[in-house]
Amino acid sequence: MVPAAVIPTVPHPLPGPVELRIEGACARLRLTAPERRNALDAATVQALLTAVRTAERTPGCRAAVLSASGPVFCSGLDLAAATADAGQPADIADRMWEVLTALATGPLVTAAVVTGRVTGGGVGLVSACDLVFAGPDASFRLTEALLGLVPATVLPFLTARIGERAAFRAALLAEDIDSATAGALGLADTVTDRPEQHVRHLLLALRRTARPDAAAELKRCRNLLRATPEDYPGHARRLLTDSLADPAVHARVAALREEGLLP
Template identity: 40%
Template sequence: MPDIRGETLTARIDGGVCRLCFTRPEAGNTITAALVTEMDAALRRCEDPASGVSVVVLEGAPDVFCTGGDFEGIADDAPSNDPEPLYDLWQRLAEGPFVSVAVVRGRANAGGVGFVAACDLVLAEPSASFSLSELLFGLYPACVLPFLVRRVGRQTAHVMTLTTQPMGAAEALRAGLVDALDEAAEPLLRRHLVRLRRLARPAVARYKQYTAEMDGAWLAARRPAALAANREMFADPAVRAGIRRYVREMKFPWED
């Protein structure tokens, strides 16, 4: 696969490793329809055995990984806000025939935590933070939770949802949301790639399929309820009005 530079991300393959990088830090690397479409296309190419890809690395900017959904698109009633393509994208990261690695520097919020929780391995710098801010807007992270609970357990996900407070990198390491922490993520990633590159793609694919089945198809089983809950929340006029007010006035729903 040749190097790709899209509207929202870049994709580069080298030695069986595909590095996907969010490229809109000025907008918080928010999740737009274009981002989902471009990443879906990149992952589908990585799933092709002819690509030779056995590791997919997902990364953002030094100060921001991904801050979640595109509130401006929601405020403008953009037609492409259905959660199904994003849930399926996360499930592809979780269960695809490759090792998925999130490299987190800076802030990961809401749907950004979904990307993190979906990956097999999470590497972080001390600047990384993880938060679920949805309840502040009358929402809850319905589509994120199956992936987050699968990784860190129900109570930790419950506390993150209710408090809406950022979790620092060291705390995330203790909670199991982060697998390895270092002052510089790039050398940390290189150290992991030394061994990950040696894993045979067919073996990784079989292993990932086995673990999905061993989990009782956890993600697939929770998909219908997650999508239904997300659609119901975003259909609520009061919720949409609160989001619209936040985008236009930078005021939370409870502020005068």
């Protein structure tokens, strides 16, 4: 028997705590700051954007799979950093919109492998992916309302995935969504003990398609059916910057950090 060819894994250095390794048709993106609960500061968001764009430019790459180190997949926006620098919220909002849009509308088939807790903007990262494979211990929660914020940047992507009513409820009530409920809502496509098995199934399905660009064309059709208003990103940015300039929000963030509930 002739052994299968070994496809080399190519690591790519990034400007933040994100690991990118490209193996043949699959780019693996991994959040690598578990000590900060994989919070999204400016460097992390930029690294995610760089990783996605690098994968898109790599010949033969057809899928991007996002995962994370540690028990927390992503705790959302790094509020300590955002409230410490008045210019950072607007920049992060713009870059975060670019990342979510790239995951949702770019040519690569994107998937999230979620095996831990996801809150705030992390829910946006998951929602923007084409497919979500969740472990039985995965949980999801929009926590912005508890802080006096509105998850405006996340909302279009969550709405596209689970519908307007369910997304509004999740944002309004800030309830924990366990893996079984996430599966029922459509926030997770598959809940399984073996999410990597479903990643392999995805890659096999892509290899079987007659046209390499078929998935990208399918995404373009979907994007035309659910276009976001042109002025929406600016509206979301203003909401974030105005809220983070509010002293009451600063006080709430500081109190939650002292309790150890925020990184």
